[in-house]
Amino acid sequence: MPQPFLYNLIDKAVFDYKLIEKGDKILVGASGGKDSTALIEYFENRQKRKNADFEFLALNIQTDFGGGLPSDIQTLFKEWNVPVKSIFVDVTGRLSDGYKMSCYWCSNLRRKELINFAVKNGFNKIALGHHLDDILETLLMNALNKGELSTMTPSLKLEKYPVKIIRPLCYAGVQTIVEHSKKGGYFGWTCTCTYQDNSTRKDARRRLELLTGGDRKKKERLFKALKNIRPEYLP
Numbered sequence: 318m319p320q321p322f323l324y325n326l327i328d329k330a331v332f333d334y335k336l337i338e339k340g341d342k343i344l345v346g347a348s349g350g351k352d353s354t355a356l357i358e359y360f361e362n363r364q365k366r367k368n369a370d371f372e373f374l375a376l377n378i379q380t381d382f383g384g385g386l387p388s389d390i391q392t393l394f395k396e397w398n399v400p401v402k403s404i405f406v407d408v409t410g411r412l413s414d415g416y417k418m419s420c421y422w423c424s425n426l427r428r429k430e431l432i433n434f435a436v437k438n439g440f441n442k443i444a445l446g447h448h449l450d451d452i453l454e455t456l457l458m459n460a461l462n463k464g465e466l467s468t469m470t471p472s473l474k475l476e477k478y479p480v481k482i483i484r485p486l487c488y489a490g491v492q493t494i495v496e497h498s499k500k501g502g503y504f505g506w507t508c509t510c511t512y513q514d515n516s517t518r519k520d521a522r523r524r525l526e527l528l529t530g531g532d533r534k535k536k537e538r539l540f541k542a543l544k545n546i547r548p549e550y551l552p
């Protein structure tokens with residue numbers, strides 16, 4: 318049986334950006350959502366391949382207002398034989414006086430915890446479940462709100478830590494992941510915390526759909542354009 322389309326896209330990203338290399342110890346951020354779950358499914362599958370030579374651990378960060386792995390996902394991870402660990406972070410307790418809780422603050426803190434855990438436990442890479450649409454939305458947000466041409470990269474060497482952030486889903490559009498996760502029976506869980514305010518991202522998502530008409534090929538071409546820059550025709 319041919320492997321799922323999603324795996325082909327991840328394989329290509331892994332090859333193009335050398336995301337998984339011999340001897341890698343990779344920490345995968347496991348939110349319980351469809352994106353990171355699909356990524357973990359891929360890692361588990363890739364480890365069964367001949368000559369696979371990497372280790373991985375799925376790390377879930379639970380906070381004082383949620384973020385734990387739903388029991389269905391825990392069962393799935395058990396079935397897949399995925400090594401998984403959960404740690405707790407008191408997000409509200411770490412908020413300095415005068416600061417308001419926000420999605421941005423919480424996700425930054427979760428990111429920091431992933432990095433601290435990776436450094437302490439000898440992981441050289443952290444894999445996150447950001448996908449093609451996330452990357453293009455961030456591109457639009459940065460261009461339209463900051464006047465800056467930048468976005469999340471498939472592979473980023475952190476300056477202050479001996480760790481790389483990798484995004485193996487960078488070629489996979491959200492629709493591909495939705496279809497894949499529906500087949501796997503794990504589509505549907507999302508962050509439901511009461512502090513959620515991602516209106517800027519929602520706006521970018523709407524703009525991306527308008528720009529591309531939801532066409533996967535057009536989104537792929539927009540990503541390709543980021544690697545095909547003609548400075549002589551730019552201001």
Ligand SMILES: Nc1ncnc2c1ncn2[C@@H]1O[C@H](COP(=O)(O)OP(=O)(O)OP(=O)(O)O)[C@@H](O)[C@H]1O
Pocket residue numbers: 345346347348349350351352353354376377378379384385424427444445446447508
């Ligand atoms: N509570 C968490 N514990 C561990 N990793 C997390 C957690 N929340 C998010 N991450 C990591 O950060 C990535 C981006 O987070 P974000 O909140 O944007 O997720 P998302 O777009 O909802 O994706 P997902 O479907 O994986 O939740 C996730 O794909 C995951 O790898």
